[in-house]
């Protein structure tokens with residue numbers, strides 16, 4: 001099947017062009033191309049980007065299919081403009097063997113909405129005690145390159161050192177959930193003025209920063225590759241700047257929600273705002289935006305964390321940590337970074353596609369928009385403004401912190417290897 005995508009602006013730059021997509025690739029770019037046998041689609045001068053890539057998605061399958069499945073999660077991803085997502089390992093059973101990562105990879109391939117790159121656990125059962133079979137997962141059909149105990153921190157320094165060293169053999173990366181466990185026992189929200197006022201146990205910035213500092217030093221020591229998940233504090237941004245200044249192989253991500261929401265929202269006691277790492281202060285938000293703009297923070301990752309109603313609609317202390325984010329990620333980045341003039345569309349393509357694909361070693365994603373390249377693309381309607389309605393989400397869960405928010409820009413079409421997964425803003 002071939003497809004003619006008409007009247008689109010690659011990276012939002014220059015005059016609109018037409019692209020012909022066939023055999024999974026971009027085969028022709030020009031103006032006024034004739035449709036011929038191709039199925040035409042008018043992009044209405046929308047911004048064309050390489051398909052987005054998420055380094056941090058929780059798909060919940062196997063084990064919590066009541067919250068999300070690979071099918072529903074990847075459908076939501078495609079609607080958000082993603083053509084590849086990394087599925088976190090904290091499933092049940094944990095993705096700590098070749099068997100489980102291959103199962104997740106196959107479910108993704110069968111669903112067909114976007115590519116699923118399973119993340120392998122660093123330690124068996126996420127228990128932080130024994131290293132999982134990283135090499136076996138790397139050699140499996142799923143070709144795992146990203147390893148993480150996300151949800152838990154690999155807090156044992158010796159284990160972290162060995163993992164960083166081990167994955168060098170196959171170009172792997174350790175993605176760390178930086179949370180010193182002893183400093184965050186019983187933590188419910190950011191430690192600060194608001195936690196004191198509300199009487200909730202605080203999660204101090206230093207618990208994140210101490211692990212990041214330690215891991216940067218360990219990565220430098222063994223010459224390994226470290227990726228820091230969901231950076232949330234101003235101090236963490238400073239530490240990553242410091243590590244990069246030394247030329248160490250350290251990358252970092254920020255979530256859309258940490259770019260806009262603050263710990264003032266804990267005052268609502270609405271558990272939709274309960275997340276790990278917690279929402280921080282205005283000062284932190286500003287530092288994260290600055291870090292993303294200047295490239296200290298390499299990419300945006302959603303940390304899409306769907307939860308079933310009964311796990312989320314509890315009192316604050318009992319509710320699960322996490323928020324959904326696949327369908328709103330791009331719009332939040334547009335609102336916080338593009339509209340204020342802090343990121344160009346080309347930089348958005350880097351931060352949400354090229355760089356996460358490089359970190360995750362996904363060779364067919366995050367490619368330039370050029371003839372001969374894989375046709376993994378997404379098209380954004382700049383003029384659209386929309387109000388987030390959780391009931392309309394393709395995710396099986398409803399825990400979005402942006403319910404009722406009006407957001408700018410909407411993904412209208414997504415192409416996976418030249419085949420539309422989304423057209424007119426709906427699953428194709």
Ligand SMILES: [Zn+2]
Pocket residue numbers: 150151152177229230276277
């Ligand atoms: Zn995490």
